[in-house]
Amino acid sequence: MSKYSVIGTRVHRVDGPEKVTGSAKYTFDIVLPNMLYGKILRSPHPHAKILNIDTSQAEKLIGVKAVVTGKDTLGRKQGIWRRFPELCDEEILCRTKVRYIGDPVAAVAAIDEDTAEEALDLIEVEYELLPAVFDPLEAIKEDAPQIHDGVELNINVTRHIEWGDVDEAFKKCDHIREDQFKCSSQAHVCMETHDAVASFGYDGKLTVWTSTQSSYYIQRLLADMLGLREGDIRVIKPPTGGGFGSKFELDSAQFCASVLSMKLCQPVKIVLTREEEFTATKRRTPMYYYLRLGAKKDGTLLAKEVRVITEGGAYTAMGATALYLTGFFSSFPYKYPNYRYDGYRVYTNTATTSAMRGFGAPQSTFVGESQLDMMAEDLGIDPIEIRRKNGMTPDYEVPGQAFIQSCGLHQCLDKIKEHIKERGKLPPNHGIGVAAYGFMSGGIFNWFDTPYAFSAALVRINIDGKVDLFTGACDIGQGSDTTLSMICAEELGVKLEDIRIFSGDTGVCPPDLGAWGSRETLMNGNAVKRAAADAKQQLLEFAAAKMGPNIVYDFDIKDQWVHLVDRPERGVSYFDIVKEAIRGNDGEAIIGRGHYTPHRKGMISPAYSFGVQAAEVEVDTETGKYKLINVTTAHESGTVINPVGIEGQLEGAIMMAGGYGFCEDQPMDEGKILNPSIADYKLIRSLDMPETKILEIDTYEPEGPFGAKEAGEGLTNPTAGAIGNAVYKAVGVRINDLPITPEKVLRALKEKGKQGK
């Protein structure tokens, strides 16, 4: 029997009943009295000077209440890397220059969306076109157009990571491979597009309801941009229709709705269209990868050198973090004694690239796992064995970078080996490819420069024993409200239905960095556990005083029973203790506080998850088309708090990461995205979805709440690499640029056929 009553059990999501009945109210559904609807005018040019904006005709249109441009703002630039002012480079409402097709230049508020839309056509913007550049390899040249003043060669950020003596180590290698790869972009395609309802009142206070991954970030960034005090802005996150990395930066809907509302003192709602969502929000970072890998004959990896140039798009956004993390995770999940990474993020006149689930690691895992399979083949070693030989183990230090405590990579490799054996001899043109991966449980870095703890929670026990849990964590669908409620119930010794969670509302919840970098379970989970423990301790003091046992006894609460740990039968009801404790507290509810900020945990993250995935494909050699047959994942994320949640994360990641390998792409022509609709942007639908199998590996992470660590983004890392390796196993062609489309497979098969003759 599990020692836990709540965690590890299969529960309904706490937001479940609302969501299956259509009664959950998203930002998209909010209508306020006297509310107006906003629309945003965007640049049709990839690079141009704004000479003049004439809004007079639009303002005359009946039903239009306000038109704003950059002149109506404080003219500030914002960015999420607040510690580095030069990287805060996005005005949102451009005053003098546009840098990509989709850059906002004006916004309208009107009585309905149709009128606002009509008004956009009446705004006249006079542009002076500038030469534009779209490919980072072109943008980095001396004669390329300069996208931001003073930024030489358009190099936005550089990152260098190094340990050991790489050059010396390569001399000792028996075999060295040099390979180049190209990783494509990917759209988040949240089902709810970016949206916001902003309401500025005559009291000088602004309330914003918005679909976001971080209410606190939006509150702080709006304060910076609007010149308001943080405390005069309340950001409320209603149920949110997906995020996947796209919703923790200040976006045009939030900013323009706020500017318009401040001008009118009326609520303004802006919902981005699906086309705007594809063309004018952020996206996964495309990367050019050069890899050099050196090994001994026996498969021991001695050195790795990585050079990356990323397509930054118009602004910095979180792209600087993706540049850093792709460099760090290029060393994962192996023990390279010598490693060197140089990354360059280059501005281009394309839609900005930034965070997306996996945050640089799906790219590094695709290229790294592809190359590792090539290396294994060169050396005549089994792909599983080369991974086992070099794979990370518990209590390993990535030199100067990170401390790995729990790590179940080798158990995962064993499970996948068994799985492959069970599949037996495969039919012709079938192949199974593997990829190993790891990921962080929240970032330690604080480029945002928050003065607050990374996570915080507050627990209030009311007279009827009902527990209010307040946390700034943001449930965007991944299920943090359920997972955190489970942690709270377990620690407090009550039932899940005793907990009511209030999350993502800056007006009532303590600041929290939000849902990104797979941080909620570990970081917010720790804060919640500590807050619950604090509240519990207060109850136990009353219990001890009331029951008066020998002081050597310890008290605890489990299943609503306050009892002596060594004599569980001796106890009292939780509900009775709560009533007495509150009375004894002069009527004040019991309040517990907890927070978590990682200290002395290296540079990256306090804990890492690991796994190995096997993808099976069947390739049609006539057409190059292939089917994803089965994706099996051996995965460890420490103690499993919410098993239904983890299954959902895993299967969902396969849809998204499989799409990255299989079909998702954003082709462009002169900076214009050519497929900005769900009809044209190919996603994995139910008929393409492979069978999925989960092999859960038991580990315990000392840093995590009840031993838990991340289970969200890491699962996005392996699939593209596993698919690439599977296609190679099936038909012997290697595709080095994503996505692995039938066209590319067919071309490679033809090329191979020619060489064979």
Place this chain on the structure above:
Amino acid sequence: MKKELRLTVNGQPYELYIKPKTLLAEVLRDKLGLTGTKRGCSSSSCGACTVMLNGMAVKSCSVLALQADGGELLTVEGLASGAELHPLQKAFLDHGAFQCGFCTPGMLMSAKVLLDENPNPTKEQIKEGIDGNICRCTGYNSIIRAVTAVVKGEYKEEK
């Protein structure tokens, strides 16, 4: 020039006057306040707006409301009988067949129409039945398991 529209939605008859270009999704959401029906693309590609019209699954963002004149509609709000959830809703809860929940109303309606037409679909037929609905969170397999559980009779509707 506004036109008259008569509809029965979730058993309730309505009479409205609307502009001829008004979409069915707009009538449901903006005129009747039935915001359970979502919109994810406005081009009938994502399925979030799926409702049941005269027994068929239709994408309400691509149907003019006047095309549904005189019709019988069922939306997600009409699935449960009072406080008693529909078997599909119970199965979705048990199987974790949703995360962000934004596609869920449309997904439930597609599944409902599928089971009304064919109470014993194969796994492949279930996949086909929801192929017009995009879910970016779950990877579909939990949805397929939930629908399968209903097909197997694990959630008998209480009469």
